[in-house]
Amino acid sequence: MTGRGAAGAVRLPSDRWQIWDTALWLVPVAVYFLFPGYLVLGSQVIITALFALSLDIVIGYAGITSLGHAAFFGLGAYTAGLLAAHGWGELLTGLVCAAVVAAVVGYLTSFLVVRGAALTQLMITLGVGLLLLEIANKATPWTGGANGLSDMTVDKLLGVFRFDLEGRTGYIYSLVVAFAAFVLVRRVVSSPFGLSLRAIREGAARMPALGAPVGRRLVAAFTFAAALAGIAGALLTQTAQVVGLEVLGLQRSATVLIMLVLGGTGRLYGAFIGAGLFMLIQDYFARRDPMYWQLWIGCLLVAVVLVGRGGILGIVDALRARWARRRAP
């Protein structure tokens, strides 16, 4: 990623598009034409991948341990849901509102998060997540409590495209938003700001000596990630037109963490690959026997930690490095 040029000058990581970037993004486009029966599942995969991408900023780049990221996903989901339920069914402004609400709460939370060690970070994120879940559970007149919020009407996308039962509009809408978010995140993590995040992750003690405000950088990263998670949540609400308490649950926070780790942290594409694989396998297995599915997920996690550090992309990287070494004279 970061390398020294021929003259020895340190370069910023390049965010120029490679051929395999384009190839990877053609996959969801191909899915649209090849598997028209799976578009509802497909848009859920894309939304979850976007959510995992936002967690990657927190964990993979800022190095913050979070077990409550669903808080921001849920905030976005409920913001979009409440807007739609109260007559504001316009989609893009709904997304913006969701991002803003999630970002504000993320900003406030981040001050509690960045001052602690890993355990404190874990407990604060967990606590905030559970707190929001309890609020949503108890504020029945607003959120519908355990019954969820389903009485909403969303406008046509851009005033033209109606959400259809096959999920075609929802799929394209999610894909375009996720792609835009990805381009933005990719730009951010390869900027000097993103580089300083990585430096903080590797050695927070040294960064103040270089003049980098560690706390402020982490606050910014956490807020940015919260906003993205909010957008993902809002997308889910708008395409499914229903919100339930599970958008805020610990289960969701844990699952997205698993997907991200499975795909590989700190690599952006890990979020997409992890979410895609996880949800496809889940769709196949979980319906048959949820208990055994949980067992396999547990075993997989243990295996990833003990032998497969870096997840799928980590293994790919290791193989590529080995191949390159072998070819080098």
Next chain:
Amino acid sequence: MAAFITVLFDGVAYGSLLFVISVGMSVTLGLMRFINLAHGAFAMFGGYTACVLAERWGLSMFASLPVVLVGFAAAGAVLERVVYRWVSRTRPLDQVLLTIGIAFIATALAGILWGPDQRHLPRPEALDGQLHVLGVDLGVYRLFLIGMVVVITAALHVLIERTRFGAQLRAAVDRPDTGAGLGIPVNRVFTISFAIGSGLAAVGGVLGVEMLGLDHSFTFTYMVYFLLVVVVGGEGSIIGSAAAAIALGVFDVVGKYYFLSTGAFLIYALMVVLLLIFPHGLIRRGR
């Protein structure tokens, strides 16, 4: 007033139970700095084991306690040797992931072996009934729980602060390398500590079947509570953990009894506020 004291008493008993289960984590998480989200699994399997012993062989709860204590201490030692040792020096995130994985496995195994229903454990007759003290009815079962906490707290406090093993443990935790250099068998000390903690958690699980309930999702249901006891209680402070557990129990029971509409909200709010005020726990061990 009498009603309030009864509720308070319930809260103390509930907190006592939380303490017995999570005190092992106070050592592994508080002292050894190992984040173990699967700690509740020991309590859960301890509870299931007691249920099976009672159903198959008619063992009473009292008779199953030593069996469970020894059995799960051994299991804890094995798990520490085989799995946890490898991640104890790695990033906290790896520990979180590994132990979430183990919690998933435990939940699934319990579900596959015993189904999703709530389990019951017959209470020994000696623990039935009530005592009348100053016009207040106190359940014997709850008094017994509180008595257990006093005994365990005292025993662990003496073990850690007054014995040779305790000194070795504290030294091994603070400066593992120096400790090893001085001839302390650091790894063995850790294994024994982990075993004691696991055994106690399983005992707590047996005692708690009646009060906490027992089903396959136990590990995740109470995960936050156990974490909270340790984090609020402070780094490896036994007395701090006991205080935190009882405060938590009282707060939770009183909250659910008098402010039903807020539910668990109070506990989580309390947790965030306490962590804000005391980022290092209520009682900080001197270094």
